[in-house]
Amino acid sequence: xxxxxxxxxxxxxxxxxxxxxxxxxxxxxxxxxxxxxxxxxxxxxxxxxxxxxxxxxxxxxxxxxxxxxxxxxxxxxxxxxxxxxxxxxxxxxxxxxxxxxxxxxxxxxxxxxxxxxxxxxxxxxxxxxxxxxxxxxxxxxxxxxxxxxxxxxxxxxxxxxxxxxxxxxxxxxxxxxxxxxxxxxxxxxxxxxxxxxxxxxxxxxxxxxxxxxxxxxxxxxxxxxxxxxxxxxxxxxxxxxxxxxxxxxxxxxxxxxxxxx
Amino acid sequence: xxxxxxxxxxxxxxxxxxxxxxxxxxxxxxxxxxxxxxxxxxxxxxxxxxxxxxxxxxxxxxxxxxxxxxxxxxxxxxxxxxxxxxxxxxxxxxxxxxxxxxxxxxxxxxxxxxxxxxxxxxxxxxxxxxxxxxxxxxxxxxxxxxxxxxxxxxxxxxxxxxxxxxxxxxxxxxxxxxxxxxxxxxxxxxxxxxxxxxxxxxxxxxxxxxxxxxxxxxxxxxxxxxxxxxxxxxxxxxxxxxxxxxxxxxxxxxxxxxxxx
Numbered sequence: 001x002x003x004x005x006x007x008x009x010x011x012x013x014x015x016x017x018x019x020x021x022x023x024x025x026x027x028x029x030x031x032x033x034x035x036x037x038x039x040x041x042x043x044x045x046x047x048x049x050x051x052x053x054x055x056x057x058x059x060x061x062x063x064x065x066x067x068x069x070x071x072x073x074x075x076x077x078x079x080x081x082x083x084x085x086x087x088x089x090x091x092x093x094x095x096x097x098x099x100x101x102x103x104x105x106x107x108x109x110x111x112x113x114x115x116x117x118x119x120x121x122x123x124x125x126x127x128x129x130x131x132x133x134x135x136x137x138x139x140x141x142x143x144x145x146x147x148x149x150x151x152x153x154x155x156x157x158x159x160x161x162x163x164x165x166x167x168x169x170x171x172x173x174x175x176x177x178x179x180x181x182x183x184x185x186x187x188x189x190x191x192x193x194x195x196x197x198x199x200x201x202x203x204x205x206x207x208x209x210x211x212x213x214x215x216x217x218x219x220x221x222x223x224x225x226x227x228x229x230x231x232x233x234x235x236x237x238x239x240x241x242x243x244x245x246x247x248x249x250x251x252x253x254x255x256x257x258x259x260x261x
Numbered sequence: 262x263x264x265x266x267x268x269x270x271x272x273x274x275x276x277x278x279x280x281x282x283x284x285x286x287x288x289x290x291x292x293x294x295x296x297x298x299x300x301x302x303x304x305x306x307x308x309x310x311x312x313x314x315x316x317x318x319x320x321x322x323x324x325x326x327x328x329x330x331x332x333x334x335x336x337x338x339x340x341x342x343x344x345x346x347x348x349x350x351x352x353x354x355x356x357x358x359x360x361x362x363x364x365x366x367x368x369x370x371x372x373x374x375x376x377x378x379x380x381x382x383x384x385x386x387x388x389x390x391x392x393x394x395x396x397x398x399x400x401x402x403x404x405x406x407x408x409x410x411x412x413x414x415x416x417x418x419x420x421x422x423x424x425x426x427x428x429x430x431x432x433x434x435x436x437x438x439x440x441x442x443x444x445x446x447x448x449x450x451x452x453x454x455x456x457x458x459x460x461x462x463x464x465x466x467x468x469x470x471x472x473x474x475x476x477x478x479x480x481x482x483x484x485x486x487x488x489x490x491x492x493x494x495x496x497x498x499x500x501x502x503x504x505x506x507x508x509x510x511x512x513x514x515x516x517x518x519x520x521x522x
Contacts, residue, residue: 005488010512012392017521022511027466027487043466043489131273152504153463153485172465172487202414204433205288205304224414226288226433227266228304243413250283251271260278 002026002046003170025153027172032056032081035088045154045171048180049074053081055183059175059210066186118212122237125193125217129162130259131249134196137165138222138244141198144168155201157181159216161194174201178210185214192216203229203240212236218257220244225252263287263307264431286414288433293317293342296349306415306432309441310335314342316444320436320471327447379473383498386454386478390423391520392510395457398426399483399505402459405429416462418442420477422455435462439471446475453477464490464501473497479518481505486513 004023011020028046032039032053044052050072057063063085070084137160144165145156157177159167167184171177178197185192196218197211203225209232211219218239225233225242230252233240239254251258265284272281289307293300293314305313311333318324324346331345398421405426406417418438420428428445432438439458446453457479458472464486470493472480479500486494486503491513494501500515512519 007488007491007513010516011509012512012519013509015392015508015521017392017512017516024486024488024491024513027489029489131276131278153487172463202433225285226414227268227285228288228290230268230285247276248272248274251273251278252268252285255271255278258273260276 025172029079030081031079032083034062034083035085036082042173042176044173044176045169046076048169048184049076049081051180051183051187052176053083053183054186055179055181057083058182058186059179059213061213066189118209118236123193123212123215123217125215125257127162127194127196127217128257128259129196129218130261133162134218134220134241134244134249134258135247137196137198138220138249139246140165141168141200142222145170145200155199157197157199157201159185159192160196160198162196166190166195174199174204175206175210178207182210182214196220198222198244202226203242205229205232208232208238208240212238218254220249286433290340291342292340293344295323295344296346297343303434303437305434305437306430307337309430309445310337310342312441312444312448313437314344314444315447316440316442318344319443319447320440320474322474327450379470379497384454384473384476384478386476386518388423388455388457388478389518389520390457390479391522394423395479395481395502395505395510395519396508398457398459399481399510400507401426402429402461403483406431406461416460418458418460418462420446420453421457421459423457427451427456435460435465436467436471439468443471443475457481459483459505463487464503466490466493469493469499469501473499479515481510 003026005026007022007024008019009022010017026046027043029041030044030049031041053072068085070086073082141156141158154170154172155174155177156170158165159181167181169177169180193215195216197216198220200222202223203221205228208219208229220241222245225240230240233253239257240252242250242252264287266287268283268285269280270283271278287307288304290302291305291310292302314333329346331347334343402417402419415431415433416435416438417431419426420442428442430438430441454476456477458477459481461483463484464482466489469480469490481502483506486501491501494514500518501513503511503513
């Protein structure tokens with residue numbers, strides 16, 4: 001399996017060293033070219049590369065939908081993704097303004113410009129889900145996470161409806177797994193406004209901004225959210241749940257989408 | 262404690278919901294200005310901000326030592342770090358070439374340019390450390406990690422000599438904690454070539470590149486390394502240890518620095 005590489009390592013245990021075979025998670029550099037121009041290199045797990053490319057461009061605001069894409073070609077051996085957009089202007093500057101979260105505009109910290117870029121549009125969704133269903137989905141995510149069990153080196157993320165996992169990715173980068181989900185959803189015209197996103201990892205501001213940009217109403221983590229992600233959830237009326245494990249979870253915002261029965 | 266914010270949340274447990282007070286980890290936006298020009302915003306835990314600023318600039322190759330710094334002022338309320346360098350040229354382009362790992366030079370993937378920027382200089386160190394000392398330091402790191410126990414939202418990282426922890430940080434970002442350590446070491450003229458870096462989190466390529474840039478010979482994780490970080494450790498002759506917990510650890514490279522007694 002290309003996600004995992006076999007290595008000979010020295011294992012020290014109880015004061016003795018022995019040479020053993022072990023598995024480590026791959027970290028694959030994917031360089032995205034837009035209209036022939038080198039754009040960015042992402043370090044990721046080597047699957048769903050087309051989806052990662054599209055999801056990253058959507059999450060970073062470079063494109064809004066698949067109709068803007070003329071073609072995408074993945075050269076897996078080289079680690080290159082070639083994207084042709086119908087718009088032939090330079091996107092490098094656009095990314096710089098986002099990625100490094102810095103601009104020359106000089107009014108206040110640009111971090112808040114990233115928030116501004118979301119506009120004032122609240123999450124638009126009528127989804128309501130039972131408590132037990134959320135906990136059930138969290139359990140399913142955990143059962144799916146085989147790479148983590150084998151290598152300890154990835155985070156898993158799943159897009160779900162109320163009953164089951166629809167799309168699942170494990171990746172060395174937390175951000176990549178949500179970008180892969182967003183990319184797959186965009187390319188298959190999947191409506192995300194009645195879906196649930198579940199992550200094994202922490203929910204930072206960057207994670208929740210990606211989810212809100214795609215209008216996903218319920219974001220669940222088996223781990224902790226940051227305070228800033230809670231603030232952003234409140235601002236955009238997203239439901240944010242943390243520590244969803246076994247028979248319990250913490251609801252940080254948006255409990256009106258949760259049903260006790 | 263400003264690292265942690267108290268919130269009222271709804272806790273659902275065993276089918277019942279109750280309003281409780283809970284703690285979440287702060288995620289603080291720090292915007293760095295260089296020579297008056299806005300440069301980048303880092304999302305971090307709000308301590309060691311001066312060290313973070315210096316460590317980030319060193320890790321990203323913007324500066325090499327503290328003598329290049331004219332002054333640093335932190336405005337904690339605004340979340341701004343103002344850095345004056347003696348060199349008044351623009352650094353924005355320099356960062357873009359690194360941060361987004363993209364350049365216009367067009368020869369191969371730029372990721373490898375980042376590796377190239379390390380040069381061919383191997384880790385230069387005569388440090389040797391006993392197995393038991395490494396495991397002891399890993400245990401100490403775990404005991405220090407109070408924020409993690411309280412909020413589950415941070416990674417901890419420590420710079421150690423053979424016997425004890427010298428510098429310790431917990432941060433919402435794995436990269437920030439190593440940047441804070443590097444910054445503190447640079448400002449206090451600490452030689453890192455006989456030190457050990459221990460992290461609670463995974464060792465990705467970016468993490469090990471930062472450590473190698475500072476000539477730290479032994480990098481230890483309580484968690485997993487990626488395959489790429491193992492490759493980089495081999496290339497630069499760094500000692501890389503993973504899963505250092507209780508009575509065992511995996512040595513991925515550089516066992517010649519480890520002593521059984």
